[in-house]
Amino acid sequence: MRFIKHYLALLCIMCAMVVQAQVPEGYPANYARAPRFKALVYYTQNAEGAHYEFSLQAVEFFKKLNYGDGFVLDFTTDLSGYDTYDKLKEYSVVVMLDGYPDTAASRQAFQEYMEKGGGWMGFHVAAYNDKDTNWPWFVDFLGGGVFYCNNWPPQPVLVEVDNSTHPVTRNLPTSFVVPASEWYQWNPSPRQNKDVELLLSISSKNYPLGIKDVVNSGDFPIVWTNTKYRMIYLNMGHGDEEFIDATQNLLFVNAFRWVVSTDKNGDPFKK
Numbered sequence: 001m002r003f004i005k006h007y008l009a010l011l012c013i014m015c016a017m018v019v020q021a022q023v024p025e026g027y028p029a030n031y032a033r034a035p036r037f038k039a040l041v042y043y044t045q046n047a048e049g050a051h052y053e054f055s056l057q058a059v060e061f062f063k064k065l066n067y068g069d070g071f072v073l074d075f076t077t078d079l080s081g082y083d084t085y086d087k088l089k090e091y092s093v094v095v096m097l098d099g100y101p102d103t104a105a106s107r108q109a110f111q112e113y114m115e116k117g118g119g120w121m122g123f124h125v126a127a128y129n130d131k132d133t134n135w136p137w138f139v140d141f142l143g144g145g146v147f148y149c150n151n152w153p154p155q156p157v158l159v160e161v162d163n164s165t166h167p168v169t170r171n172l173p174t175s176f177v178v179p180a181s182e183w184y185q186w187n188p189s190p191r192q193n194k195d196v197e198l199l200l201s202i203s204s205k206n207y208p209l210g211i212k213d214v215v216n217s218g219d220f221p222i223v224w225t226n227t228k229y230r231m232i233y234l235n236m237g238h239g240d241e242e243f244i245d246a247t248q249n250l251l252f253v254n255a256f257r258w259v260v261s262t263d264k265n266g267d268p269f270k271k
Contacts, residue, residue, distance in 0.1 A: 036268040037092040037260055038072040045077055047098035050154075050182075050239045051125050055097040057243050058123070062095070065253065071260075071268075079103075085112040092263045093119035093256070096126035097237065100138070111137055117264035119230045121256055124237025128184070142233060143196040143226050145186030148218075151210030154180040154238050158205055159222065162198040167261070168223070168232065168254045169199050172247060179245050182238040183209070189219040199223040199232075200251075223251070230262050 041062055043055035059075060066073045074091075082088055083105035094113070100122070101107045114120060129139055130147050139146060160175045183202060190196040200223035202209070209215045222235035232255045236242050243249060261267045 030270070032070055035069055035072045036271065037263065038074065038090055039093050039095060039256075039260070040082065040088075040091045041073065041075045041095045041097065042079060042082075042099065043075075043077060043097040044099040047125065051098040051237065053240050054124070054237045054242055057240060058097050058237075061243055061249075061252070062256075065256070079106040082106070083109045085109050085116070088113040088118060089116070091118070092265075092268065093121055093259050095121045095123075095256070097123050098125055100126050100128075107135060107138070111141075114141065114229050114231065117230060119259040119263065120232070121259050122231070122233045124181070124184070124235055126237070127233050127235075141226060141229060141231070143186075143190035143193045143224060145188055145190050145193075148185045148187035149215055150182055150184050150213065151215050152182065152213035153211060154182045154241075155210070156180045157183065157209065158203040159200050160203045162201055162221070166197070166199055167258045168251070171254070172251060175203065176247050178236065178248050179241040180239065181236050181242065183215075183220070183222065184235055185215060185218055185220055190221050190224050191219055193226075195226055195228050197225050197227055199225065223255070230259060230264075232259055 039062070041059065043052070043059065045052060047055065062073060076082065079101055080103070083103065088094065088109055094110075101110045127142050128147055129135065129142070133139070156177050156179055158175060158177050161169045161172060163169060164172075164174060191198055198221045200221070202220035202222055204217075204220075207216055223233065225232045234252070234255060236248065257269070261269055
């Protein structure tokens with residue numbers, strides 16, 4: 001049995017070498033011969049109902065991105081198992097759907113992970129912070145803004161691309177309508193931070209925004225990156241309509257791929 005296993009392993013290696021040798025110069029595709037990277041997706045079942053509902057659909061969205069085992073995809077609803085840097089450093093990206101680290105150990109591990117080149121993709125409430133959050137580093141990490149106000153009920157909005165040359169936005173329309181969500185405005189606006197690169201904002205053409213709770217004015221970025229870190233934040237993430245639109249889905253794929261592609265160990269999509 002041991003001989004057979006060794007033989008099969010050797011045969012697989014030889015086949016891979018033959019396939020690679022037969023790839024003509026200038027061939028446009030790069031097929032993975034093994035999972036390219038590891039991704040961790042975190043969500044909590046204790047989130048507000050609409051946020052948890054989004055998370056369940058997001059889990060299925062990321063599973064579909066991994067058809068064919070292009071990468072190792074792990075899910076967790078408990079960050080206590082990932083409250084050391086040595087555990088987090090296995091992952092090229094940590095995706096937070098409806099929550100963020102809320103214990104001293106998990107916060108310290110996440111901070112160390114990001115400061116040493118880790119990757120983060122956060123949605124909606126994963127960036128929520130107010131006077132009770134008590135995590136100054138996290139506020140700075142997000143660009144310095146604190147939750148200020150929001151519209152209600154959730155509604156679609158017209159958005160405008162702030163930077164049409166960035167890898168996350170360069171294949172998107174310069175303006176388009178995104179599905180309904182609850183939209184968070186931040187104070188001060190991330191636009192005021194020199195380290196923040198804005199990618200997408202809610203158009204002022206939407207004002208007044210809301211029916212019950214109405215936002216009447218103000219700068220309203222909803223997708224950005226703090227260039228001091230390998231991260232991206234997307235304000236979408238409320239309810240069951242977030243994955244019904246192809247353009248927004250493309251935005252999500254672009255954002256995920258971009259964070260991974262900037263891995264400090266090199267772009268895994270080129271391996």
